[in-house]
Amino acid sequence: MAHALNSFHSLGTPLERMHPITKIVAVLALGLSALLWPDFTLGAALVLVLVVVAFLSKLGHPFMKLILGFGVPVAVMLLFIQGGYSSRNVTIIADWGFVRFGLEGIEHAAKLVTTLLVFLGSFYLMNKTTYAGRLVAALTQVGVSSKIGYLILASLNVVPQMQLRLAVIQQAQNARGLDTQGGLVARLKAYIPILGPVVLSSLTDAQERGMTLETRGFGIDGVRRTSYVQVHARRADFVVGCGLLLFLIMVAVLSVMWHCGIIPLPVLIGGSR
Amino acid sequence: MLSVETRNLEYRYGSGHRALKGVNLSLQGNDPVAIIGQNGAGKTTLVKHFNGILRPTSGNVLINGVDVNERSTARWAGTVGYVFQNPDDQLFLETVRKELEFGPLQMGLDERVIADRLERISGLVGLDDKLDVHPFDLTATEKKFCTIGAVLMMEPGIVVFDEPTCGQDMAGNRRLEQIIKTLARQNRLCITISHDMKFVTRNFRRVVVMNQGNVLVDGDVDEVFSQPDVLRRSFVAPPPITKVGRAAGLKETVFTVEGLMDAVKRQKESEV
Numbered sequence: 001m002a003h004a005l006n007s008f009h010s011l012g013t014p015l016e017r018m019h020p021i022t023k024i025v026a027v028l029a030l031g032l033s034a035l036l037w038p039d040f041t042l043g044a045a046l047v048l049v050l051v052v053v054a055f056l057s058k059l060g061h062p063f064m065k066l067i068l069g070f071g072v073p074v075a076v077m078l079l080f081i082q083g084g085y086s087s088r089n090v091t092i093i094a095d096w097g098f099v100r101f102g103l104e105g106i107e108h109a110a111k112l113v114t115t116l117l118v119f120l121g122s123f124y125l126m127n128k129t130t131y132a133g134r135l136v137a138a139l140t141q142v143g144v145s146s147k148i149g150y151l152i153l154a155s156l157n158v159v160p161q162m163q164l165r166l167a168v169i170q171q172a173q174n175a176r177g178l179d180t181q182g183g184l185v186a187r188l189k190a191y192i193p194i195l196g197p198v199v200l201s202s203l204t205d206a207q208e209r210g211m212t213l214e215t216r217g218f219g220i221d222g223v224r225r226t227s228y229v230q231v232h233a234r235r236a237d238f239v240v241g242c243g244l245l246l247f248l249i250m251v252a253v254l255s256v257m258w259h260c261g262i263i264p265l266p267v268l269i270g271g272s273r
Numbered sequence: 274m275l276s277v278e279t280r281n282l283e284y285r286y287g288s289g290h291r292a293l294k295g296v297n298l299s300l301q302g303n304d305p306v307a308i309i310g311q312n313g314a315g316k317t318t319l320v321k322h323f324n325g326i327l328r329p330t331s332g333n334v335l336i337n338g339v340d341v342n343e344r345s346t347a348r349w350a351g352t353v354g355y356v357f358q359n360p361d362d363q364l365f366l367e368t369v370r371k372e373l374e375f376g377p378l379q380m381g382l383d384e385r386v387i388a389d390r391l392e393r394i395s396g397l398v399g400l401d402d403k404l405d406v407h408p409f410d411l412t413a414t415e416k417k418f419c420t421i422g423a424v425l426m427m428e429p430g431i432v433v434f435d436e437p438t439c440g441q442d443m444a445g446n447r448r449l450e451q452i453i454k455t456l457a458r459q460n461r462l463c464i465t466i467s468h469d470m471k472f473v474t475r476n477f478r479r480v481v482v483m484n485q486g487n488v489l490v491d492g493d494v495d496e497v498f499s500q501p502d503v504l505r506r507s508f509v510a511p512p513p514i515t516k517v518g519r520a521a522g523l524k525e526t527v528f529t530v531e532g533l534m535d536a537v538k539r540q541k542e543s544e545v
Contacts, residue, residue, distance in 0.1 A: 168359075169362050171321075171357075171362075172362050174326065174345070174346035174350070175346060175354075175424075176350055176363075176376045176427070177351060177376050177427065178375075178379055179347040193365045194365060197362075197364065201361055
């Protein structure tokens with residue numbers, strides 16, 4: 001029995017009650033701030049903030065898994081490539097013979113990684129704490145066309161749906177004598193024949209759903225729709241949203257001013273102009 | 274001797290829903306058995322234990338005396354055949370022929386044996402002239418028979434059908450009846466979940482009624498359908514002709530027009 005198709009499970013946290021648009025604003029504001037700031041310190045600070053928010057939202061464990069699972073390999077890779085071979089490198093801090101690590105490249109890599117993590121982490125938190133239906137309802141309320149809304153909803157649902165289907169097909173294969181447990185080779189061999197029907201049936205599913213929607217009047221133009229899911233913006237959502245935008249504007253102004261040489265920033269590690 | 278036995282079988286889904294609440298059931302021999310009951314009664318959950326697709330949360334399932342937990346589902350496939358409700362979940366190869374040959378090939382059977390079975394079984398399920406068609410180009414009915422054929426090709430001693438009559442036309446139902454009779458003749462145990470009471474009363478002597486994760490009644494078809502209060506509790510409606518017979522005050526439980534007419538005649542004679 002399939003209950004919730006998207007990856008959302010209600011945990012009753014404040015972040016869950018936040019207006020979906022505020023959360024979208026948060027993802028953009030935090031991510032762009034980390035990107036605009038001349039060095040990696042702001043990004044690193046924001047990652048820490050996101051970790052705290054994740055723990056407050058009872059998502060600390062999976063969040064850390066994501067951050068470390070993605071962050072560590074990417075950081076190692078980027079530190080090696082940028083640190084060893086970036087054209088910005090002037091100050092050499094280590095020499096391993098075949099590669100010489102430059103401070104500038106390492107700093108650039110650190111900024112890339114923290115910015116990526118801020119985007120990824122905030123998007124993950126938004127996704128995990130927002131019921132997809134509510135997100136789409138909020139988007140259509142602010143004027144996004146319902147067709148685009150459906151597109152977002154459908155793409156958010158496609159992965160969990162495929163996972164469900166995969167599980168059922170695997171059961172059916174087991175029932176016909178194909179072992180999908182076993183070692184890596186057995187698993188791979190079992191996966192190949194599954195892919196065909198999974199992809200094909202998702203396509204026919206999408207087509208059928210499209211036809212169903214049409215027969216229920218989804219394509220009617222020029223009508224103001226009533227929404228089954230109502231999203232109300234509270235004062236707190238507005239305040240948080242404005243705060244985030246202000247933060248972004250402040251970061252942007254400071255960064256531009258630093259860039260033009262108007263002000264020196266107090267703690268600046270290896271920012272490059 | 275073929276047998277399926279469950280002892281205090283309990284199953285709880287990940288969501289916490291307790292789908293089976295201590296089922297004790299013993300199915301033996303080659304008399305086909307029907308499992309009926311309302312949606313959500315636990316029918317599919319129960320039969321998915323017979324080849325280990327689901328594993329008991331507590332209690333035991335014994336297949337021919339062997340605990341189901343001792344083997345993987347793939348290893349049970351040759352003993353217990355399972356035909357899923359939705360054929361789209363089961364067909365994954367390019368031709369009907371490959372679908373039918375898949376199971377026996379997995380079991381490592383001889384090519385000659387497979388060819389022989391293919392001829393017999395493709396005829397039985399009515400797909401002998403569609404062997405080179407892609408399963409996705411079959412009609413819904415044919416797809417269902419393709420999945421049935423794919424399972425029968427492994428010649429399992431126990432065959433489970435989950436809702437085989439769903440979406441079938443008259444010809445399909447007739448073919449199914451033929452298949453169920455053939456299985457009994459070949460000394461195999463056929464267990465079928467169905468909502469179609471006409472189909473059940475026509476083809477099965479033994480009926481198991483499930484309700485809310487328990488077996489409510491288990492017995493001869495006449496006996497089960499002569500207990501209106503039990504049927505009402507399990508939300509199962511007997512076939513219309515049975516209701517007519519009961520409303521007319523017949524002592525026997527009837528399932529066919531001929532049966533009704535005979536019973537009426539007999540009752541009249543006894544009254545004279």
